[in-house]
Amino acid sequence: MARTRVRNSSLLALTLAAGLALTTTGCGGDTGSGSASTAPPASSGAKDSSPVVVATTTWEAALAKAAGAGDVEVIVPQSVQHAPDYDPKPSDLAAVADADYVLYAPFEPYAAKIKEAAGSDAELVEVALDNDADKAKAEVARLAQLFGTQDAAARWTASFDSQYAALQKGLKAKWPQGKRPTVVAQVFTTWAAKLAGAELAGTFGPEAVTAKQLSELSKTKPRLVLDNAHMTTGTVLPDSGAEQVEIVNYPGTDLDLLAVYRQAAKTVETAMAAS
Template sequence: MARTRVRIPALLALTVPLPLLTGCGDGGGPSADAGHAHQGKPAVVVTTTWEGAIARAAGAEVIEVIVEQSVRHAPDYDPKPSDLVTVAEADFVLYAPFEPYAAEIKEAAGSKAKLVEVNLDNDPEKLSAEVARLAGLFGTEPAAERWKKDFDAEYARLNKDLRAAWPGGRSPVVVSQVFTAWAAKLAGATTTGTFGPEAVTPAQLAELSAKKPALVLDNAHMSTGTVLPDSGAEQITIVNYPGDDLDLISVHRDAAAELKKAMKDS
């Protein structure tokens, strides 16, 4: 299992700077070559647990997460000086282009760390492509191949289980937030419309309601509240960001559990 160094809970992280990327278990502050002091294993700094989970799936073992999963809307996070120091000491820095602090991250990394823009999407094909790409950068291809084998097997199992739970044996009609479309695909659902990340306009509300969806898949980290009030559709919340365990498979399992419960109740 990857050794993942995460930061203290979000409320404390706003006020208490921490020495990061310490030596392996020595409890001291970062050394001048801390990014390269892990027995040849690359030191990877990631902006969020989502990038961190993809790095872990790719085979990285020394991972530092800047923004914890408990921060409800990661793009709103304001990097601290200690975060930027951590970035400068890494071998690789992973970030997403939609994160507004990406420019600060790039500047802090200087010429030492390799900056890697990551496509954040839990769709299985896109996810597998990113894992393989990062493994190529890290030199950890065998670990990534093992992860993909486990992920593919679990994804197939979840998909089969959800299809067996279709109400009346028919694919449920859903509308989804643009970043939760992967969950609809996992369920084999029929997606008739998407919304977000902006709030739903009256015109969109009328259009989406007319499609008579059974389910609305909201995004836990970009929720705009009840999307289709009075439509009769059940709204469920899908979580994209993994927890501190950086486990992408658990994200899919949790989404499957929410979907199965909703289909059972519909």
């Protein structure tokens, strides 16, 4: 039976090359709990069975699962709020050694070190992490082409389109006074503004907001500030009257990518009602 596994054990740290440079990107938290088991979906490609995939975080893993991979293992525990901060464990190497594909993001440079140390023949695949609906679907389609699981990905995409449209419709019905809300968003949460059908008046981050930015963003008189849950710089527009909410980017251990959109919709809906 195919497996979807999430590693949460605490082991001795693996010593990797010193001076590894880390850059920042969108970070998030947990949207679910517990691991899920899934049977390998039907494949229209050359592969006879679902590939074994090791993903650095739940975000890459959720994209792989959406693409049709039924055996997915996650390296970075969900308790790690910022993936580049993770120090790989010796047991991670065993998982990589058996993988067909190792999925990582550009801001996780340790992924190549993991594969090299494990002596794995797995194909190392860089994944673009962006919850913009069109970009997420494109990445799912690309991975499905790689895995040979296009039929499963097509089914997921059809479900995604249906649920995404329903979330958009529901949020539009909750617009205050029936008017499109004006928002400002952290650069990695603009997708949530798009989901809400909001008018995006400006962006900030990932660095701290400067005095000039504060002045410019305040002039837009936003109703909502969409902050990044795990890269927050505190209250962005104090005394502006704008409702600030935290948007989560990373799926939970169930690897349900759609849960990220459902949670964002609920968060924004609650904020609109309170603003």
